[in-house]
Amino acid sequence: xxxxxxxxxxxxxxxxxxxxxxxxxxxxxxxxxxxxxxxxxxxxxxxxxxxxxxxxxxxxxxxxxxxxxxxxxxxxxxxxxxxxxxxxxxxxxxxxxxxxxxxxxxxxxxxxxxxxxxxxxxxxxxxxxxxxxxxxxxxxxxxxxxxxxxxxxxxxxxxxxxxxxxxxxxxxxxxxxxxxxxxxxxxxxxxxxxxxxxxxxxxxxxxxxxxxxxxxxxxxxxxxxxxxxxxxxxxxxxxxxxxxxxxxxxxxxxxxxxxxxxxxxxxxxxxxxxxxxxxxxxxxxxxxxx
Amino acid sequence: xxxxxxxxxxxxxxxxxxxxxxxxxxxxxxxxxxxxxxxxxxxxxxxxxxxxxxxxxxxxxxxxxxxxxxxxxxxxxxxxxxxxxxxxxxxxxxxxxxxxxxxxxxxxxxxxxxxxxxxxxxxxxxxxxxxxxxxxxxxxxxxxxxxxxxxxxxxxxxxxxxxxxxxxxxxxxxxxxxxxxxxxxxxxxxxxxxxxxxxxxxxxxxxxxxxxxxxxxxxxxxxxxxxxxxxxxxxxxxxxxxxxxxxxxxxxxxxxxxxxxxxxxxxxxxxxxxxxxxxxxxxxxxxxxx
Numbered sequence: 001x002x003x004x005x006x007x008x009x010x011x012x013x014x015x016x017x018x019x020x021x022x023x024x025x026x027x028x029x030x031x032x033x034x035x036x037x038x039x040x041x042x043x044x045x046x047x048x049x050x051x052x053x054x055x056x057x058x059x060x061x062x063x064x065x066x067x068x069x070x071x072x073x074x075x076x077x078x079x080x081x082x083x084x085x086x087x088x089x090x091x092x093x094x095x096x097x098x099x100x101x102x103x104x105x106x107x108x109x110x111x112x113x114x115x116x117x118x119x120x121x122x123x124x125x126x127x128x129x130x131x132x133x134x135x136x137x138x139x140x141x142x143x144x145x146x147x148x149x150x151x152x153x154x155x156x157x158x159x160x161x162x163x164x165x166x167x168x169x170x171x172x173x174x175x176x177x178x179x180x181x182x183x184x185x186x187x188x189x190x191x192x193x194x195x196x197x198x199x200x201x202x203x204x205x206x207x208x209x210x211x212x213x214x215x216x217x218x219x220x221x222x223x224x225x226x227x228x229x230x231x232x233x234x235x236x237x238x239x240x241x242x243x244x245x246x247x248x249x250x251x252x253x254x255x256x257x258x259x260x261x262x263x264x265x266x267x268x269x270x271x272x273x274x275x276x277x278x279x280x281x282x283x284x285x286x287x288x289x290x
Numbered sequence: 291x292x293x294x295x296x297x298x299x300x301x302x303x304x305x306x307x308x309x310x311x312x313x314x315x316x317x318x319x320x321x322x323x324x325x326x327x328x329x330x331x332x333x334x335x336x337x338x339x340x341x342x343x344x345x346x347x348x349x350x351x352x353x354x355x356x357x358x359x360x361x362x363x364x365x366x367x368x369x370x371x372x373x374x375x376x377x378x379x380x381x382x383x384x385x386x387x388x389x390x391x392x393x394x395x396x397x398x399x400x401x402x403x404x405x406x407x408x409x410x411x412x413x414x415x416x417x418x419x420x421x422x423x424x425x426x427x428x429x430x431x432x433x434x435x436x437x438x439x440x441x442x443x444x445x446x447x448x449x450x451x452x453x454x455x456x457x458x459x460x461x462x463x464x465x466x467x468x469x470x471x472x473x474x475x476x477x478x479x480x481x482x483x484x485x486x487x488x489x490x491x492x493x494x495x496x497x498x499x500x501x502x503x504x505x506x507x508x509x510x511x512x513x514x515x516x517x518x519x520x521x522x523x524x525x526x527x528x529x530x531x532x533x534x535x536x537x538x539x540x541x542x543x544x545x546x547x548x549x550x551x552x553x554x555x556x557x558x559x560x561x562x563x564x565x566x567x568x569x570x571x572x573x574x575x576x577x578x579x580x
Contacts, residue, residue: 007381008404014389017370017398028372028400032420035323035358039400041372045407075347080307082331083319084374091297091382098303108307110318110329117335119409124374126331126416130322 026070029136033059036131040070043084044122056090058176059123064101064271069197074136076129076188078105078182083112084124106183132191142194142213142248148263149255151184151245154202155236156227174227176245187256188247195247201238201287203273203280205246206263209275210272213248216273218288219263240288316360319426325419327403330360333374336410346380347387348466349413354391358470359533364418364426365479367397368472373402374414395472399464407492423479432484432503432538438553441474441535443525444492446517465516468533475541477546478537485537491528491571491577495536496553500562503538508552508564530578 017028027040043065044050052058063082071078081102085094102109103120107127142148160175178199188195194213198205202224210217248265249255271279273286280286300334307318320327334340340349342379354371361368371392375384392399397417422528432438450465478485488495492514500507516526539545539553561569563576570576 007377007385010382010385011373011399011404012377013403014385014392016400017400026401026403028370030370030400030418032327032369033323033325035325037322037327039370039416039418041374041402041414043374043376043403043405043414045376045405047409048407079322080318080320080417082329083300083301084331084333084337086333086412086413087297095297095300095304098301101560102304107304109301109305110307110320111305112301112331113299113316113333113414115333115335115412117338117410117412120407122374122376122405122407122412124331124333124403126329126372126414128320128329160456179429204508208366245507245530249494 003089014263028072029131029173036134036135036136036230038071038074038076038129038131039126040067041124041126042066042070043124045122051217056093057100060094060097061101061177063123064098064105065180065243067125068105068182069131069199069251071127072130072180072182072185073121073195073197074129075133075244076175077132077186078107079128079130080108080110081127084123085112086112086117086123088117088121093126115198118171128139136187137192137195139194139196139209140212142209142215142265144215144265144267145192145251146248147200147220147251147261148217148260148265149204149247149249150202150224151257151259151261153225153227154198154234154242155239158235159228175241178241180243180268181245184245184257188245191253191256192247192249195245198240198242198244199247200240203245204239204285204287207273207286209246214268216272216274217263218266218268218277221262221275223262225260238287240257275283302497304563307386317364319364319421326426327359328364328366328421328426329416330357331414332356332360333412333414335412337346345466346383347390350384350387351467353392353413353415354388354395355414355470356489357532358395358472359489361417361419362470362472362475363485363487363535364419364421365421365475367422367476368397368417368419370398370400370418372400372416373541375402376407376411376413377404378407378411384535389505395470405422415442421526422476425484427479427485429484429486429499430502432499434505434555434557435541436483436538436555437551438496438507438509438555439537439539439549440492440514440552441471441549443515443517444532445529446532447531448526448529449518454455465531468531470533470534474535474547478535479575481543482537482539485535488530488532488534488536490530492536493527494575494577497576499564504558505549506556506559506564507553508556508567511562513550513552515550528551528577
């Protein structure tokens with residue numbers, strides 16, 4: 001929508017603080033005294049980001065995980081969250097999921113606001129973390145000659161979503177209880193040139209990173225680790241919600257963890273992305289656009 | 291609702307971090323390195339906190355002002371905000387109001403999230419400030435023998451709300467464009483024993499402060515400065531949205547600004563509040579309960 005585009009551009013124009021420089025990163029980097037804070041806010045709306053019949057414990061977990069994944073991509077250590085909660089429905093299950101998620105991330109509930117409302121519910125969460133490495137990495141630093149890496153298989157959340165119908169808990173946890181890669185982010189922050197979490201699909205997010213870095217990523221799609229069978233590779237590359245980390249690093253860098261090399265960084269050509277040598281079809285949305 | 295009560299109690303039980311100690315204050319006080327951060331989050335829902343036909347610029351202004359008022363009550367200096375925005379309706383007016391409010395408070399838009407949704411819209415705002423005085427004052431510190439003060443007249447927002455129908459802009463600005471008392475809060479922080487902003491009505495908030503401080507406030511209601519005619523005093527004492535500051539201080543303290551002495555702090559008796567010597571009627575809600 002052009003109205004929406006104008007709105008977002010107007011918001012962007014307002015975000016002139018140096019901390020908001022990388023607004024595309026979904027996070028603010030704020031120097032406060034001797035510390036560098038990482039701040040992020042994500043909202044979830046019933047009917048858009050979750051369904052009315054979903055277990056509210058899973059919704060709370062995911063709300064936390066989404067924010068934690070933004071912190072992970074900055075190499076941040078989680079400190080706490082503030083919750084904006086709309087009362088209605090299974091609030092006690094929501095608290096249960098929130099409790100589990102905060103325990104998992106060793107992160108505190110610091111405060112927030114509880115409101116009443118009618119119609120579709122929405123929740124907002126602000127997460128605060130402290131940088132473990134400065135300068136804090138962004139998605140804009142990929143350099144020509146770097147290699148492109150991903151931390152783990154994609155498409156697990158896709159299988160999990162499908163397993164929701166079959167009731168196989170082992171599989172659907174990948175969708176209902178995604179885990180942000182906090183430790184991995186902290187290990188990677190000192191060595192990456194660019195990093196982001198994959199929330200909307202590998203190809204879409206790789207496209208964003210290449211654009212932000214003003215380079216082209218030449219992806220070797222066969223090298224991307226995937227969770228589903230080979231026949232579903234194209235889908236796995238475009239499905240979101242896996243929260244793996246996508247990063248670039250010098251091709252000779254000594255990686256502190258296992259990661260998969262899936263491409264290389266070239267000077268910017270006509271397309272920010274080359275898939276096995278060719279630009280993607282213009283009709284290809286590459287991932288989950290929202 | 292008992293379900294709502296259980297839910298809020300459960301949330302409270304989760305908020306074990308020292309920064310969330312005074313969860314009733316609507317703010318978290320977080321020591322980060324050499325600085326003390328103040329964090330607050332407020333949400334506004336269409337049909338509950340604002341009406342569909344309201345100017346969205348005013349809605350944005352109020353969302354910022356509500357959060358800034360929480361910072362004011364901590365003597366904090368605003369640093370920035372993160373916005374959770376649901377697209378739909380007059381988003382450009384929203385941005386306009388947001389721009390005006392952030393300029394007024396010299397506060398930056400640091401980031402946030404923009405989501406689509408259907409049905410009533412909701413917005414969340416997280417504000418971050420730095421303490422200008424430590425220990426950061428809370429609403430729990432009123433001492434027996436202190437005097438109770440308010441910074442200015444109450445009921446101006448009530449008149450403004452009514453003027454919305456008559457179109458008298460001079461008056462309705464008090465309702466549509468409330469101003470948080472940031473400078474006043476910074477001046478008061480070093481000398482108060484307890485402080486909070488009045489968002490839900492003087493009497494209701496005074497009752498909360500007295501409860502939190504485990505004392506009784508004996509209020510001399512005739513001494514409360516009010517904006518409307520004398521005949522509407524009872525309403526003015528119960529109407530919210532004025533964002534004046536309510537505080538207690540030693541009765542001999544040298545106040546750094548003009549404030550009105552409206553009561554005194556007594557040892558806790560049967561009621562946290564005495565109005566001209568008598569406990570309020572148990573049916574009296576004292577203010578805006580939500």
